[in-house]
Amino acid sequence: xxxxxxxxxxxxxxxxxxxxxxxxxxxxxxxxxxxxxxxxxxxxxxxxxxxxxxxxxxxxxxxxxxxxxxxxxxxxxxxxxxxxxxxxxxxxxxxxxxxxxxxxxxxxxxxxxxxxxxxxxxxxxxxxxxxxxxxxxxxxxxxxxxxxxxxxxxxxxxxxxxxxxxxxxxxxxxxxxxxxxxxxxxxxxxxxxxxxxxxxxxxxxxxxxxxxxxxxxxxxxxxxxxxxxxxxxxxxxxxxxxxxxxxxxxxxxxxxxxxxxxxxxxxxxxxxxxxxxxxxxxxxxxxxxxxxxxxxxxxxxxxxxxxxxxxxxxxxxxxxxxxxxxxxxxxxxxxxxxxxxxxxxxxxxxxxxxxx
Amino acid sequence: xxxxxxxxxxxxxxxxxxxxxxxxxxxxxxxxxxxxxxxxxxxxxxxxxxxxxxxxxxxxxxxxxxxxxxxxxxxxxxxxxxxxxxxxxxxxxxxxx
Numbered sequence: 084x085x086x087x088x089x090x091x092x093x094x095x096x097x098x099x100x101x102x103x104x105x106x107x108x109x110x111x112x113x114x115x116x117x118x119x120x121x122x123x124x125x126x127x128x129x130x131x132x133x134x135x136x137x138x139x140x141x142x143x144x145x146x147x148x149x150x151x152x153x154x155x156x157x158x159x160x161x162x163x164x165x166x167x168x169x170x171x172x173x174x175x176x177x178x179x180x181x182x183x184x185x186x187x188x189x190x191x192x193x194x195x196x197x198x199x200x201x202x203x204x205x206x207x208x209x210x211x212x213x214x215x216x217x218x219x220x221x222x223x224x225x226x227x228x229x230x231x232x233x234x235x236x237x238x239x240x241x242x243x244x245x246x247x248x249x250x251x252x253x254x255x256x257x258x259x260x261x262x263x264x265x266x267x268x269x270x271x272x273x274x275x276x277x278x279x280x281x282x283x284x285x286x287x288x289x290x291x292x293x294x295x296x297x298x299x300x301x302x303x304x305x306x307x308x309x310x311x312x313x314x315x316x317x318x319x320x321x322x323x324x325x326x327x328x329x330x331x332x333x334x335x336x337x338x339x340x341x342x343x344x345x346x347x348x349x350x351x352x353x354x355x356x357x358x359x360x361x362x363x364x365x366x367x368x369x370x371x372x373x374x375x376x377x378x379x380x381x382x383x384x385x386x387x388x389x390x391x392x393x394x395x396x397x398x399x400x401x402x403x404x405x406x407x408x409x410x411x412x413x414x415x416x417x418x419x420x421x422x423x424x425x426x427x428x429x430x431x432x433x434x435x436x437x438x439x
Numbered sequence: 440x441x442x443x444x445x446x447x448x449x450x451x452x453x454x455x456x457x458x459x460x461x462x463x464x465x466x467x468x469x470x471x472x473x474x475x476x477x478x479x480x481x482x483x484x485x486x487x488x489x490x491x492x493x494x495x496x497x498x499x500x501x502x503x504x505x506x507x508x509x510x511x512x513x514x515x516x517x518x519x520x521x522x523x524x525x526x527x528x529x530x531x532x533x534x535x536x
Contacts, residue, residue, distance in 0.1 A: 118454065125440060125452035202450070224481075231483045237454040238486045242468070243478025245457055247450045249464060250471045252457075254480040284473065310468065311475020 093170060093193040095261075096398045100213020104382045105330045107261040107301065107398075110171075111219040111318075112208040113227055114246045114255035118235040122247040123182075123200045131183040131200055138199040141233050142187040145226065149189035156184050162416065165407035168291065171210065172196045175291060195226060202247050203255075205230075214330075216258060216322045220314070243310065253310030258321045261290070262329060265300040265379040266336035269351070276332060277302075283325060284308055290371075299371030299401065304329065337383055352380035356391055360434050365427040370404040391434050400433055496525055 095108035116122055117137065120130050135155070143151050156164060156177065164178040170193065173186050177198050184200035198206040207230075209223040237245040243253035251257075267273040280287050286305050289297040304326070306317050340348045355376035359365075378397055380386040392400075402408050404426050410417050413425050440452035442460055451457070457464065469476045499522050506515040 116454070121453040122451060124448065124450045227481075228484065231485065235485065236483050238483050239454070239457055239478075241477055242457050243480060244483075245454045249451065249468050252468060253472070253475075253478045256480075308472045308475070310472040310478060313480040 093191075094210045095171065095193075095212050096402060097212040097395070099394075100211065100215060102214040102330055103212065105262055105264070105333045106214040106326070107212070107263055108171075109211045109214055109216045109219050110208055110257075110259045110261075111216060111223050112206060112257045112259075113223055114203045114244065114251045114257075115205040115207065115227070115230070116237040116245055116247070117204050118237045120204065123184075123202065123204065124247055126200075128182065134204050135183045135185055135199055137234065138187070138197070138205065139185065141230055142197055142199075144233070145229050147189070147195075147226065147229075149192065149195065151195075152188045152190045154186050154188070156180075156186065157182075162407050162410060166411060169402060169405040169407050171291075173198055174201060174206075177201045194222070197226075203251070214260065214322075214326060216260070216318055216326075220258075220318055224314075250307070251309050254312075254314050254317065256309055256314050256317060257305050258318055259303050259305030260321075260326055261301055261303050262326075262333070263300055263375065263378060264302055264329075264333050265375050266340055267333050268300050269340060269348075270336045272332070272336060276329060280304055280325070280329070285325065298368050300375040301371075337379070341383055341385075348379075348383070349385055352376050352383075352385045356380070356386070356434075359430050360391065361431075362427045364423040365404070365430060366423060367404050367406060367426065370426060370430060371401065374401055374404070396433055396436075400430060403429060403433075492525060496522060499525070 100106070100108075117134060120126060120134050123131060123134075126134065139153055143153055145151070154167075156173075159167075161178075164173070167173045167186065168175055168178050172188055172193060173196070177184065177186070180201070182200065184198070186199065187195075187197040189195035194210050196208050196210075198208075207223055207226060209219040209226070211219045239245060244255040246252050246255055264273060264276070267276055277287050284307050286303075286307050287297075288303040288305070290299060290301045290303070304321075306321060308317070312320075355373040359370075359373050359377065374397060377386065377392060378394075381392070381394055381397065386392075403412055406422060409422055409426055409429065412429060417425055440456060442463055445451055445456065445460070451460075465476060499518055503515055503518040503522065506512075506518060
């Protein structure tokens with residue numbers, strides 16, 4: 084099963100990383116198309132297969148540090164594709180689409196993932212835990228350079244890298260960070276930050292990107308503009324300007340809660356621990372909400388070191404409460420009712436296991 | 440692909456669309472990117488080289504025309520040799536790898 088190839092060494096599951104108290108992970112993605120082929124939406128099945136072949140050949144032939152796992156999505160079962168979505172390695176759209184398409188993933192760290200024949204021929208992405216946009220950019224840039232040395236990209240001097248959707252044209256870059264903002268939510272200031280971000284031309288999305296909800300107080304912030312500025316300018320604006328501000332707001336909100344509303348905060352955190360430790364039925368969304376409060380508790384020093392849970396196990400739980408991972412952990416397909424039972428039981432096990 | 444098809448799907452069919460629909464796409468792209476209308480970022484290394492070569496050739500051809508106007512035939516000859524070298528040089532279409 085595809086999922087088995089991927090262990091717990093995935094980059095973004097690692098706790099820590101710069102500004103790890105607020106920033107879960109950073110991501111840089113490039114949209115690229117091969118010259119001489121129609122874009123995926125208009126390509127014939129033959130062209131799509133040819134693009135897939137070429138991508139396979141060149142991606143697996145790259146001179147990179149990591150091993151590359153190549154997966155053809157049509158050959159995977161639905162739950163195997165869901166595992167990839169939950170690990171942030173492919174988009175929901177890519178899992179749902181039909182036709183020749185694939186993904187190349189660096190193993191075991193899963194830092195690099197390249198979707199083939201999603202909206203564009205290539206969607207290259209690099210992840211880093213915490214705030215690591217500069218490193219992610221350096222990494223993706225070398226992968227991009229290497230690919231381009233082997234095959235021509237669709238490019239025009241005026242419009243830059245040509246993409247299926249004009250909103251991605253030019254640099255084709257999307258810079259984003261996944262932030263955990265529970266204190267801003269608890270103190271009612273989140274809406275202000277959302278509006279400010281939108282006013283700055285940033286997109287604010289949920290845990291699974293486009294079309295997802297902000298469950299568990301996780302918010303993905305990303306740039307919208309890709310043309311007219313250099314990659315460095317877009318990156319710097321994000322990295323030096325926008326993200327540090329949001330980090331500061333969240334940290335300030337956390338300090339305020341600790342200093343002025345400690346009983347309220349402790350109550351919320353310990354109630355979350357109580358439910359997670361004792362519930363017998365749990366929906367994914369509810370689990371995410373409680374885990375978010377526990378994460379806040381750990382970071383704010385409300386919960387003692389490592390007990391009832393350490394950060395790394397917490398991040399793993401955030402992943403393992405998702406439906407496909409839950410079923411993978413239990414080794415069988417579960418219907419909705421069974422998932423609620425198993426999710427609750429898995430959480431109780433992990434909390435009991437955690438170094439105390 | 441027709442422009443109408445693009446408008447309904449929001450996706451272009453291939454690189455040529457950017458040329459065929461340039462006039463209509465221009466303002467649309469500008470609006471999506473806060474007024475920007477030109478790419479200022481990364482240039483693919485090989486496309487970049489081809490582009491630089493094209494620009495250099497255009498410059499040299501202009502200088503050649505000026506030299507001929509001024510009857511500076513020695514200078515013109517040097518320029519013509521330089522132009523030929525670039526046209527045939529490594530990496531140029533039909534030139535050595």
